[in-house]
Amino acid sequence: MKDANMMKCAVCGGVMPKDEASYYSCASCGYMASDMRASAGSESADALESVRVANFGDICGVLKSRYSPPLKSVLDIGCAGGLFLKFAAGEGFDCFGLEPEPAKASLARERGCVVGTGFFPDAEWLGGKKFDVIIFNDSFEHIPNLAGVINGIKRHLNENGVAVINLPSSGGIIFAVASLLSKFGVWGPLHRLWQRGIVSPHLHYFNPKNLEILFARNGFKMDLVLRLKYYSLDRLWTRCRYHSSIFASVISFLGLLLLYPFSRWKSDVFAAFFRRDMKN
Secondary structure (H helix, E strand, O other), rough: OOOEEEEEEEOOEEEEEEEEOOOEEEOOOOOOOOOOOOOOOOOOOOOHHHHHHHHHHHHHHHHHHHHOOOOOEEEEEEEOHHHHHHHHHOOEEEEEEEEOHHHHHHHHHOOOEEEEOOOOOOOHEEEEEEEEEEEEOHHHOOOOOOHHHHHHHHEEEEEEEEEEEEEOOOOOOOHHHHHHOOOOOEEEEEHHHHHOOOOOOOOEEEEEEHHHHHOOOOEEEEEEEOOOOOOOOOOOOHHOOOOHHHHHHHHHHHHHHHHHHHOOOOEEEEEEEEEOOOOO
């Protein structure tokens, strides 16, 4: 599509117009995209660790209790310093990671994790390896080539394996409030959710329904959607303060405090579990 103000929807093929802040939205399926430049990196992990560990517990609980025969080998795409790998290994999984940033991959290896360096699915380290589980923890939304990634999942997932996509949701209450504010010209909260101006911005925003459509069109069936915790009050100020002015941090902190009772009911993060659709 040659018009710079339009983009083809990666989910349903519809036309997505660009808004004044350079975000694209599909009126048909709700998929959203940005034209920000892809880069490797991650938000400050310290303020997020307790939330992530709690979510890892929920994800591993599903993987252990729902599937038979038991799933054993796990590949974490964009594993950073190995937080999920260490957790999942403690749950009895054989864990492997792939990380594009050499320094983070090295840190994960220092922590005892088996980690290759490179981008999925083209990293030489992968070779012909296959896994029972391929999981993306806050990484899928940063990868520009969705078709290439899903084809990579097909190549490296065992026949009865499970793909897990853990990512932010455009269907959450915080995203809804940020989107409403943007209609009145207040773009800061929405920019922050997209990680505009921060290392590794979001290139995509999904909700469970359009993510299901994307994978269904590529031969997968959604097995389960798990609502996860987006934030906790523990270290909330540290998270709000990251890459923000004092004024913006205070407003974010107070807003998140007000929204906290509703945040799990209409969560801004979910994990979707997919298996190959054997009917196709």
